[in-house]
Amino acid sequence: MPLMTSPSLPMNTINRDLKDVIDSVKAYIELDRASGISEFFVDTPDTRYAIHNTSDLDSLKTEISGCKRCSLHRTRHNTVLGAGNPKAELMFIGEAPGEDEDLHGLPFVGRAGQLLTKIIEAMGLKRSDVYIANILKCRPPNNRPPLPAEIEECEDILKKQIGIIKPKIICTLGKFASQTLLRTETTISALRGNFKEYNGIKLMPTFHPAYLLRNPADKKLVWQDMKKIMKELKR
Numbered sequence: 001m002p003l004m005t006s007p008s009l010p011m012n013t014i015n016r017d018l019k020d021v022i023d024s025v026k027a028y029i030e031l032d033r034a035s036g037i038s039e040f041f042v043d044t045p046d047t048r049y050a051i052h053n054t055s056d057l058d059s060l061k062t063e064i065s066g067c068k069r070c071s072l073h074r075t076r077h078n079t080v081l082g083a084g085n086p087k088a089e090l091m092f093i094g095e096a097p098g099e100d101e102d103l104h105g106l107p108f109v110g111r112a113g114q115l116l117t118k119i120i121e122a123m124g125l126k127r128s129d130v131y132i133a134n135i136l137k138c139r140p141p142n143n144r145p146p147l148p149a150e151i152e153e154c155e156d157i158l159k160k161q162i163g164i165i166k167p168k169i170i171c172t173l174g175k176f177a178s179q180t181l182l183r184t185e186t187t188i189s190a191l192r193g194n195f196k197e198y199n200g201i202k203l204m205p206t207f208h209p210a211y212l213l214r215n216p217a218d219k220k221l222v223w224q225d226m227k228k229i230m231k232e233l234k235r
């Protein structure tokens with residue numbers, strides 16, 4: 001069958017884009033291989049895991065627990081939907097579960113999570129007052145960054161979650177969550193510190209707690225961002 005091409009895209013642009021995709025897939029495979037993963041699967045999305053008319057977080061949790069939409073189900077121990085107050089005014093959204101989160105089925109319970117807990121408590125809140133979730137619900141092997149296809153497959157689960165919680169404010173933690181929800185490639189350093197909007201909800205991008213563990217001098221910037229959130233929440 002002849003290759004269908006868009007009349008507006010010259011063939012060499014398509015070849016260049018294809019080469020970029022192939023190069024990034026190769027880079028991920030090399031990264032996984034270097035850390036001992038020797039089998040690779042390509043899954044076709046399984047439509048049985050489409051999200052239905054779920055209207056509460058417990059049903060959503062059950063619904064996604066067997067999700068096989070992407071290949072992350074092969075290496076995960078648990079799906080990690082999120083945790084906290086289902087009526088929270090403030091929702092934190094991180095990147096993806098790490099090793100501890102994968103083992104416990106809960107978000108932000110490792111070292112970065114402990115720092116997030118301290119930040120929440122410094123705001124005069126408890127973890128149980130807020131809701132904490134991630135862009136991806138399954139751990140990428142060796143904590144590699146999420147792939148665009150994985151983000152895409154998982155996004156309607158997060159949308160559903162936000163729709164159920166209806167937070168007044170979303171705080172995105174780090175580059176992946178901020179860029180995904182805001183549909184931008186602007187760096188997190190440029191995004192952080194100013195309220196944006198996500199589907200009518202105020203959204204504050206800030207640095208990820210894992211970044212703060214490596215760059216503690218930037219904690220003061222995150223604190224500035226949290227103070228803006230507290231002001232908005234009238235706390």
Ligand code: URA
Nearest residue numbers: 094095096097107108
């Ligand atoms: N980092 C994240 O982005 N999410 C977690 O749940 C844990 C670490």
